Amino acid sequence: MAELGLASRREADEWIAKGWVRVDGEIVSELGSRVGPHQRITVDPAARQAQAQRVTILLHKPVGYVSGQAEDGYQPASVLVRAENRWRGDRSGIRWHPAHARGLAPAGRLDIDSVGLLVLTQDGRIARQLIGEDSEIEKEYLVRVRYDRPGRLPDVFPAEKLKLLRHGLHLDGHALRPAQVSWQNDDQLRFVLTEGRKRQIRRMCEAVGLKVVGLKRVRIGRVRLGDLPPGQWRYLQPDESF
Structure with missing residues (x-):
């Protein structure tokens, strides 16, 4: 499923556990089940709906924050994703919800001494697109x-x-x-x-x-830091793609 771009591995595990995945019309209940090249995988609309609600955040990371988990007393950049730090120039039309700050994973490193565009996402497909072994995104x-x-x-x-x-x-x-x-x-x-x-x-x-x-x-990719101020963030717009 991950190789086909349907979901991240974590998402696929969740969907299988919830009975949202079928192979040739039969519900798959066992993780790691093998699928042949001529078999058809289908996903319940509920899974697509859950996936569509996941957000991607573009943050202008300042010096002094780490990209991922807290380390050596330094906070992760994700702590900056708060309502008061949202850039006023955000034109995504997405309404802020505290759930958008949970489960964010960095899609690529930016070390503590570096600044600029950091992608934080709840969507495993985007993480795979940006940092998967076969990624060629610039x-x-x-x-x-x-x-x-x-x-x-x-x-x-x-x-x-x-x-x-x-x-x-x-x-x-x-x-x-x-x-x-x-x-x-x-x-x-x-x-x-x-x-x-x-x-x-x-x-x-x-x-x-x-x-x-x-x-x-x-x-x-095609997404630029632009005028996003240091320490502020915006949503990836519905019409944007990497």
Whole structure:
């Protein structure tokens, strides 16, 4: 069901437990049941209705908050999802309900020292779309850096090292996917990645002698951070998609 994009694995488990899933017209009651390629999976409308009520939040994460569970005394970014922090520019038309702040999971990392667009969702399909192993959704970052040689960075930073940032680095024993990396201005790089290993950009920069002094995620797929102020959030609009 997850591979077909019908639901997340957790949702599928819940639906099967509630008797909302049928294979070739027969209710499936056992988790992990095998389904052949020519068999037909159908889902009760009640499951679709429950899925439609799940929300996705776009948050401008400030420095000092972790993306997921609280750690080392730092609060998770989800604590900012309160009625008073909702951006006045939210045009989604969705009415706030306290239940929207429960069960939110981050769809991608943004470390404690980084800022920008963080997606928090109750919808497992969106989480899979953004962070599944086969995801190719682009994430765009603006990264302020320092280098140990004086002068204008685009002039003094070696071209071969910039080429290495684009393709050829390894992290944790894995070759990184090709990335788009270019100079945005005298001390800022623009990165576009299709993967998200832990502290990936910081570690990539360290590997070529750059020190990251500021990192901001400004886009995920077709969804941009835009004018969303730091510490505020909005709903993903019904007509938006990553």
